[in-house]
Amino acid sequence: MTVPSVVIIGAGVVGAALADELSARGWTDVTVVDQGDVPATGGSSSHAPGLVFQINGSKTMTEMARYTVEKFVELDSFHQVGGLEVATTPKRLAELHRRHGWATAWGIETHLLTPEECAARHSLLDAGKVLGGLHIPTDGLAKAVKAVDAQLTRARERGVRVLARHEVLDVRTEGGRVAAVVTDQGEIPADIVVCCAGIWGPRVARMVGMNLPLTPLAHQLAWTGQVPGLAGQTVECSRPILRHQDADLYFRERFDTLGIGYYGHRPMPISADDILSVDEAEVMPSVLTFTPDDFAEAWSETQELLPSTRSAKVEEGINGLFSFTTDHLPLMGESPDVKGFWVAEAVWVTHSAGVGRAMAEWLVDGHCTTFDLHECDVNRFEPHQVAPDYVLARGCQNYVEVYDIIHPLQPMREPRPLRTSPFHPRQQELSAAFLEASGWERPQWYAANAPLLSGRDIPTPGDWAARYWSPIVGAEAQATREGVAMYDMTALKRLEVSGPGAVAFLQRLTTGDVDKSIGSVTYCLLLDHDGGIRSDVTVARLGAQEFQVGANGNLDLDWMERHRPADVFVRDITAGTCCVGVWGPKARDLVQPLTDIDLTALRYFRGARGYIGNVPVTMLRLSYVGELGWEIYTTSDMGLKLWDTLWEAGRDHGVIAAGRGAFTSLRLEKGYRSFGTDMTFEHDPYEAGLGFAVKLDKGDFIGREALLARKESVTRRLTCLLTDEVVMGKEPVYDGERPVGYVTSAAYGYTIGKGVAYAWLPASLADPGQAVQIGYFDRRVDAVVAEEPLFDPAMTRLRG
Numbered sequence: 185m186t187v188p189s190v191v192i193i194g195a196g197v198v199g200a201a202l203a204d205e206l207s208a209r210g211w212t213d214v215t216v217v218d219q220g221d222v223p224a225t226g227g228s229s230s231h232a233p234g235l236v237f238q239i240n241g242s243k244t245m246t247e248m249a250r251y252t253v254e255k256f257v258e259l260d261s262f263h264q265v266g267g268l269e270v271a272t273t274p275k276r277l278a279e280l281h282r283r284h285g286w287a288t289a290w291g292i293e294t295h296l297l298t299p300e301e302c303a304a305r306h307s308l309l310d311a312g313k314v315l316g317g318l319h320i321p322t323d324g325l326a327k328a329v330k331a332v333d334a335q336l337t338r339a340r341e342r343g344v345r346v347l348a349r350h351e352v353l354d355v356r357t358e359g360g361r362v363a364a365v366v367t368d369q370g371e372i373p374a375d376i377v378v379c380c381a382g383i384w385g386p387r388v389a390r391m392v393g394m395n396l397p398l399t400p401l402a403h404q405l406a407w408t409g410q411v412p413g414l415a416g417q418t419v420e421c422s423r424p425i426l427r428h429q430d431a432d433l434y435f436r437e438r439f440d441t442l443g444i445g446y447y448g449h450r451p452m453p454i455s456a457d458d459i460l461s462v463d464e465a466e467v468m469p470s471v472l473t474f475t476p477d478d479f480a481e482a483w484s485e486t487q488e489l490l491p492s493t494r495s496a497k498v499e500e501g502i503n504g505l506f507s508f509t510t511d512h513l514p515l516m517g518e519s520p521d522v523k524g525f526w527v528a529e530a531v532w533v534t535h536s537a538g539v540g541r542a543m544a545e546w547l548v549d550g551h552c553t554t555f556d557l558h559e560c561d562v563n564r565f566e567p568h569q570v571a572p573d574y575v576l577a578r579g580c581q582n583y584v585e586v587y588d589i590i591h592p593l594q595p596m597r598e599p600r601p602l603r604t605s606p607f608h609p610r611q612q613e614l615s616a617a618f619l620e621a622s623g624w625e626r627p628q629w630y631a632a633n634a635p636l637l638s639g640r641d642i643p644t645p646g647d648w649a650a651r652y653w654s655p656i657v658g659a660e661a662q663a664t665r666e667g668v669a670m671y672d673m674t675a676l677k678r679l680e681v682s683g684p685g686a687v688a689f690l691q692r693l694t695t696g697d698v699d700k701s702i703g704s705v706t707y708c709l710l711l712d713h714d715g716g717i718r719s720d721v722t723v724a725r726l727g728a729q730e731f732q733v734g735a736n737g738n739l740d741l742d743w744m745e746r747h748r749p750a751d752v753f754v755r756d757i758t759a760g761t762c763c764v765g766v767w768g769p770k771a772r773d774l775v776q777p778l779t780d781i782d783l784t785a786l787r788y789f790r791g792a793r794g795y796i797g798n799v800p801v802t803m804l805r806l807s808y809v810g811e812l813g814w815e816i817y818t819t820s821d822m823g824l825k826l827w828d829t830l831w832e833a834g835r836d837h838g839v840i841a842a843g844r845g846a847f848t849s850l851r852l853e854k855g856y857r858s859f860g861t862d863m864t865f866e867h868d869p870y871e872a873g874l875g876f877a878v879k880l881d882k883g884d885f886i887g888r889e890a891l892l893a894r895k896e897s898v899t900r901r902l903t904c905l906l907t908d909e910v911v912m913g914k915e916p917v918y919d920g921e922r923p924v925g926y927v928t929s930a931a932y933g934y935t936i937g938k939g940v941a942y943a944w945l946p947a948s949l950a951d952p953g954q955a956v957q958i959g960y961f962d963r964r965v966d967a968v969v970a971e972e973p974l975f976d977p978a979m980t981r982l983r984g
Contacts, residue, residue: 187210187211187212187213188211188213188375188376189213189214189215189373189374189375189376190206190211190213190214190215190374190375190376190377190378190547191214191215191216191217191365191372191374191376191377191378192214192215192216192217192377192378192380193217193218193352193365193377193378193379193380193381193388194216194217194218194225194227194379194380194381194382194384195216195217195218195220195222195223195225195332195336195346195348196218196225196227196228196229196230196328196332196380196382196536197229197232197328197331197332197531197533197536197537198229198380198382198528198529198531198536198539198540199216199218199378199380199528200216200223200331200332200333200335200336200339200540201255201335201536201537201539201540201541202378202380202528202539202540202543202544203216203335203336203339203344203346204335204336204338204339204540205540205541205543205544205545206339206344206544206547206548207338207339207342207343207344208338208342208544209544209548210548211544211547211548212342212343212344213343214339214343214344214345215344215345215346215347215372215374216336216339216344216345216346216347217347217350217352217365217367217372218347218348218349218350219349219350219351219352219461219462220348220349220462220468220469221348221349221462222332222333222336222346222348223329223330223332223333223336224329224332224468225332225348225462226462226465226468226469226470227381227382227383227384227468227469227470228382228383228470228504228505228506228507228532229328229329229332229382229533229536230328230329230468230470231405231468231470231471231502231504232326232328232504232506232532232533233405233434233436233443233445234325234326234327234328234436234533235267235323235325235326235425235434235436235445235534236249236252236253236256236262236267236323236324236325236326236425236533236534237249237267237269237320237323237425237427237534238250238253238267238287238292238320238322238323238534239283239286239287239290239292239294239318239320240286241286241914242513242559243289243290243556243914243926244555244556244557244559244560245513245535245559246286246287246290246292247290247538247554247555248535248537248538248539248542248555249534249535249538250291250292250322250538251537251538251541251554252326252533252534252535252536252537252538253322253323253324255537256326256327256331256537259330259331259334259335260330260334261326261327261328261330261331261334262324262325262326262327262331263324263325263327263420263421264321264322264323264324265323265324265325265421265422265423265424265425266305266319266320266321266322266323266324266424266425267319267320267323267324267424267425267426267427268297268302268305268306268317268318268319268320268424268425268426268427269283269317269318269320269426269427269429270302270309270314270316270317270426270427270428270489271314271315271316271317271430272313272314272315272428272430272431272489273315273430274315275589276315276429276430276589277315277316278648278961278962279429279589280296280316280317280318281296281961281962282961283318284296284318284959285914285915285916285959285960285961286914287320288916288923288959289914289915289916289917289923289925289926289927290926291923292320292322293320293321293322294318294319294320294321295318295319295321296316296317296318296319296962297316297317297318297319298316299311299312299314299315299316299317301317301319302314302316302317305317305319305423305424306423306424306426307413307423308411308413308414308423308442308490308491308492308493309426309489309490310488310489310490310491313488313489314489319424323424323425324424324425325420325421325425325436326533326534328533331533331536331537335537335540347367347369347372349369349462350367350368350369351367351368351461352365352366352367352381352388352391353366353367353368354366354391355377355388355391355392355525356371357392357522357525360521360522360523361522361523361524361525362374362375362376362377362392362522362523362524362525365377374524375524376524376526376547377524377525377526378526378527378528378543378547379525379526379527379528379529380527380528380529380531381529382470382507382529382531383400383456383459383469383470383505383506383507384456384459385398385456385507385515385527385529385530386398386456387456387457389519389527389529392519392521392522392525393521393522394519394521394522394525394527395570395572396515396527396529396562396570397509397510397515397565397569397570397574397575398456398507398508398509398515398529398530398575398579399453399507399508399509399575399576399579399580400453400454400455400456400459400505400506400507400508401451401452401453401454401505401506401508401579401580401583402452402453402454402472402503402504402505403445403446403447403503403504403505403506403583404445404446404449404474404475404478404479404482404501404502404503404504405443405444405445405446405501405502405504406443406444406446406474406479406482406483406498406500406501406502407438407441407442407443407444407498407499407500407501408441408442408444408493408496408497408498408499409441409496409497409499410440410441410496411440411441411442411490411492411493411496412492412495412496413490413492414437414439414440414441414442414492415440416440417437417439417440418439419439420437420438420439421436421437421438422437423437427587428485428489429587430587431448431481431482431485431489432446432447432448432482432586432587433445433446433447433448433482433485433486433489435486435490441496441499442490442493442496444482444483444486444498446478446479446482447583447584447586447587448481448482449475449478449479449481449482450478451579451580451581451583451584452472452475452478452503453576453579453580454472454505459505467502469505470504470505471502471503471504471505472502472503472504472505473502473503474500474501474502474503475503476498476501479498479501483498506532507529507530507531507532508530508579508580508582508583509530509575509578509579509582510565510569510574510575510578510579510582511578511582512582513530513559513560514528514529514530514531514535514539514560515527515528515529515530515560515562516528516529516539516542516543516546516557516560516561516562517546517557517560517561517562517563518562518563519562520563520742520745520746526543526547527562528540528543529562538555541554541555542554542555542557542560550713551712551713551714551716552865553714555866556716556864556865556866557865558718558739558860558864558865559860561739561742563738563739563742564737564738564739565738566622566623566737566738568602568603568623569623573599574599574602577598577599578596581596581597581598591648591651591652592912592913592914593619593628593651593652594651594652595618595619595620596620600620600625601618601625602623602624602625603622603623603624603625603675603759604624604625605624605625605672605674605675605762605823606674606762606820606821606822606823606824606826606827607672607674607762607764607823607824607827608625609824610824610827610828610831610841611627611630611672611841613632614630614631614632614633614841615630615631615632616628616629616630616631616841616843617629617630617631617654617843619652619844621675621844622675622677622737624674624675626672626675626843626844627672627841627843627844628652628654628657628843628844628845629654629656629657629660629842629843629845629846630656630660630840630841630842630843631654631656632841633656633659633660633663633840633841633842634656636656636659636660636662636663636840637655637656637659640658640659640662642655642657642658642659642934643658643932645909645910645932646909646910648912648961649910649911649912653845654845657843657845657846657849657934658846658849658932658934660840660842660843660845660846661842661845661846661849661850661934661935662934662935663768663838663840663842664767664768664809664811664840664842664846664850665768665769665811665850665935666768666769667768667769667770667837667838667839667840668766668767668768668769668770668771668773668774668813668834668837668838668839668840669766669767669768669839669840669841669842669846670764670765670766670827670830670831670834670839670840670841670842671764671765671766671767671809671841671842671843671847672763672764672765672841673763673764673765673815674758674761674762674763674764674823676734676735676736676758676763677734677735677736677737677738677740677741677756677758678732678733678734678735678756678757678758678761678763678817679732679733679735679740679741679744679754679755679756679757679758680730680731680732680733680753680754680755680756680757681730681731681732681733681744681752681753681754682727682729682730682731682752682753682755683729683751683752683753684729684751684752685749685751685752686729686730686731686752687699687729689747689748689749689752690723690731690733691882691883691885692747692884692885692886693710693743693744693747693885693886694706694708694709694710694721694723694885695708695709695710695711695869695877695878695879695885695887696708696709696723696877696878696879696882697879697882698723698725698731699882700725701725702725702726702727702728703725703726703790703791703792704724704725704789704790704791705722705723705724705725705789705790705791705804705805705806706722706723706724706725706789707720707721707722707789707877708720708721708722708723708877709721709869709874709877709878710740710743710886711868711869711885711886711887711888711890711891712865712886712887713886713887713890714887714890715868715869715887715890715891715893715894716864716865716866716867716868716887717859717863717864717865717867717868717869717872717874718739718740718743718865719735719736719737719739719740719743719859720736720857720859720863720874720877721733721734721735721736721740722734722804722806724791724802724804725791726791726793726802732757732802732817734815736859736860737860741754741756747886759820760819760820761817761818761819761820762817762818762819762820762823762826763815763816763817764815764816764826764827764830765807765808765809765813765814765815765816766813766814766816766830767807767809767811767812767813767814768811768812768813769811769812769981769984770837770838771811771812771813771814772784772812773837774830774833774834774837774839775796775814775816775830775833777833778796778797778829778830778833779794779795779796779801779803780794780795781794781803783803783814786803786805786814787805787983788805788979788982788983789805789806790804790805791803791804791805796816796826796829796830797825797829798825798829799818799822799825799826799829800818800819800822801816801817801818801826802816802817802818803815803816803817804817807982808847808850808851808854808856809846809847809850809851809854810850810851810853810854810856810973810975810976810981810982811850811981811982812981812982812984816830845931846934848929848931849931849932849933849934849940850935850975852929852930852931852933852940852942852974853933853935853936853940853973853974853975854973854974854975854976855873855904855972855973855974857872857873857874857902857942858929861913861928861929862902862928862929862942863902863928867902867944868890868891868894869891870891870894870895870898871898871900871901871902871944872902873901873902873972875895878891880892898947899946899947900925900944900945900946900947901944901945901946901947901950902928902942902943902944903925903942903943903944903945903949903950903969904940904941904942904969904970904971904972904974905917905927905940905941905942905943905956905958905967905968905969905970906936906938906939906940906941906967906968906970906974907938907939907940907941907958907965907966907967908938908939908965908966909939909960909965910930910931910932910939911927911930911939911941911958911960911965912927912930913927913928913929913930913941914926914927914928915927915958915959915960916958916959917943917945917956917957917958917959917967918956918957918958918959918964919949919956923959924945924946924949924956925943925944925945925946925949926943926944927941927942927943927958928941928942928943928944929941929942930942933974933975935975936974936975938974939965940974941958941967943956943958945969949969950969951969952969952970952971953968953969954968954969955967955968955969956968956969
């Protein structure tokens with residue numbers, strides 16, 4: 185195999201990690217270029233305070249942080265003094281219990297501490313100010329510049345070139361792929377270019393016409409003079425790194441002084457184009473002048489929590505630039521337009537070595553096997569999410585919310601609204617409570633349905649689960665099972681696949697057999713080459729060479745575009761269409777008088793084109809709520825007319841509009857999986873209970889060979905649990921005192937009268953009747969493995 189020539193732009197912690205990981209895998213034709221000196225290049229890595237707190241609500245980010253810690257310890261670039269997060273409010277204390285649950289679920293050792301135990305771990309703390317804490321023994325201080333030096337040294341020993349003081353002026357392309365990196369000292373030929381430029385990333389990406397949704401923002405870091413409680417300390421740090429998230433603060437020692445980081449000040453964004461060069465900057469390009477007024481509240485809060493600082497002074501400080509994205513997650517992957525141009529951006533020291541490994545696996549093997557990267561792929565965004573104004577607004581808001589307690593359903597505040605379905609005016613008239621999905625305003629429930637509560641006993645969940653919830657959710661779910669309901673499904677992505685090669689293309693790309701008669705609908709999976717699930721989709725054959733694919737997001741579109749041959753056309757039709765789901769035992773009574781389609785003859789998983797009143801529609805007999813009904817599609821201009829036609833006719837049948845809260849409850853009762861939550865790139869179909877969607881005998885398809893091996897070695901399973909209490913997802917599952925898995929989706933089942941949770945468990949614990957417990961904040965919730973589906977296992981309601 186010919187090894188490609190690689191140029192890595194940026195010699196910070198990410199570029200250094202990638203050079204080390206690539207060269208360790210035998211790719212040594214690698215050149216690392218940076219405009220600054222090496223190893224202190226002047227980017228964010230050069231001034232980063234180095235605190236590594238591993239716990240994250242994202243399993244992937246936690247695993248990347250854990251790998252970074254392990255590697256930095258091996259490189260002697262890490263002070264493993266532990267981490268301590270303290271709570272000064274009851275809400276924060278509850279959040280620490282939730283974070284303890286995440287850590288347990290993802291395999292990180294943590295300990296919940298009393299105020300006295302917190303003070304024993306960190307003697308500067310006033311125990312009277314805190315309610316408790318969370319201790320993470322393996323956290324600590326990364327020495328970023330030392331880690332850069334160590335990784336680049338290993339890479340050099342394997343043959344990698346490192347070129348300091350080489351400013352990148354352009355990335356030259358030929359025929360839609362990279363050809364060379366142009367620097368102020370000459371041109372470097374390249375088959376692959378990886379942008380690890382950090383705060384300069386947007387500027388470099390624009391050289392190939394790529395909009396990188398990244399905003400550099402200034403973050404305050406101050407240093408005190410001598411703190412009496414640290415006087416005489418001869419080691420750099422001996423106490424745990426400390427977070428006081430209620431006040432947006434973190435702390436680290438530096439011998440007898442204290443470093444204080446602060447996220448509570450106003451957002452201070454800067455354009456990548458306005459960052460000074462290495463030679464122009466007074467200190468370094470990533471360091472801006474400290475603004476003391478912005479730090480005043482931080483210093484006051486510090487003195488309250490750490491009394492020993494009251495006799496110290498703030499003696500120096502910086503406003504240091506770091507990268508923020510629209511969703512707090514890194515940007516990794518290949519440009520959709522220029523082959524060979526890759527990015528590894530918006531990566532902090534905490535995750536840097538993990539990202540380096542992930543990128544190396546992706547480049548060398550064609551996919552990443554160590555980490556699930558669906559949250560990190562740079563191609564995950566919808567077009568509006570890379571608009572400059574959106575990127576700036578979301579970056580600033582995410583800065584403000586770095587240490588906030590964020591509920592799983594909490595929508596972004598601004599900018600809204602961005603995308604509204606044609607049904608939106610009617611939903612407003614019904615007093616819909618809107619959350620947000622990919623920019624769409626999507627109803628969670630409708631206040632107009634409050635009268636449905638009469639005569640119903642809808643249990644109220646605990647405080648956390650009751651946020652962004654109403655008992656109307658339960659009433660809507662029950663009413664769907666009893667009569668008929670209309671659901672706005674417009675936010676789900678729709679792709680049109682057409683052309684002479686469409687059949688062969690979809691046969692190659694999916695696990696299902698889609699070469700069936702016109703009108704057929706097939707549920708199938710998209711797999712990566714290692715057999716991992718990239719998505720689940722429905723494929724409706726609407727013509728000899730025309731298909732409509734119900735997809736999960738922009739990554740599905742990107743995957744198809746990367747694999748389609750010249751005789752296939754893939755088009756995102758989401759914005760120009762809309763969809764209403766009409767479901768329930770009275771659905772046929774409502775819809776049949778309105779349409780020329782014989783709905784009795786239209787069997788389950790079949791589709792047809794026709795009319796509802798004056799509205800041309802495509803109707804697919806699918807139901808993710810487990811009831812008779814159809815997904816009904818039309819063009820956006822006819823959407824409001826479609827809604828009004830159905831609604832007017834539905835009055836005689838007691839039709840209601842129902843929201844996403846009811847939808848989630850009903851889908852879980854039916855056992856339907858949700859990609860990105862219940863299964864991701866790391867899972868295969870047999871583990872996820874989706875083996876029925878794999879047709880191994882249809883011929884070759886991407887991932888087939890890998891599945892043949894994985895099919896016989898299932899060690900974990902996505903498992904249905906019943907509980908007496910509602911949980912929310914990402915909680916640890918215990919077998920006795922042993923953590924054995926974690927929850928994915930959860931909701932209350934208003935038909936069955938039980939809490940429902942899906943969880944990944946060892947296959948040995950996935951048999952019905954097995955008792956386990958779920959760790960929910962500071963309690964254990966009893967759960968039992970149940971046979972699935974919980975509702976209508978004979979499928980009589982769906983097929984009726």
